[in-house]
Amino acid sequence: MNVHEIDEAGRVRLGLCFAPKGSLVTGDVMLAQKIALETFERRALAVANRCLIVDLRSNAGRAGRANTPRPST
Numbered sequence: 001m002n003v004h005e006i007d008e009a010g011r012v013r014l015g016l017c018f019a020p021k022g023s024l025v026t027g028d029v030m031l032a033q034k035i036a037l038e039t040f041e042r043r044a045l046a047v048a049n050r051c052l053i054v055d056l057r058s059n060a061g062r063a064g065r066a067n068t069p070r071p072s073t
Helices: 026-039 041-047
Strands: 002-006 012-017 049-051
Touching (some): 026 041
Antiparallel strands (some): 002 012, 012 049
16 A cells, blocks of 8 residues: 655655555555554655656656747748
8 A cells, every 4th residue: 555745835756665464455455554654654654665656647758859848830
């Protein structure tokens, strides 16, 4: 399951992935994540896998022709 860290503006900053051991249904995994973050956040974050979240809905961070203005004819 994934947890998203958001910045002060409400944008997703970082993706974190961690889950309890064992085979649990989704609701139980989410509850375990919530409890872990509330009770021992530093330890939970220390074991979490991290991934960069890219917001493809905005033009920020896009490279190449998509951001290049077309010359007027």
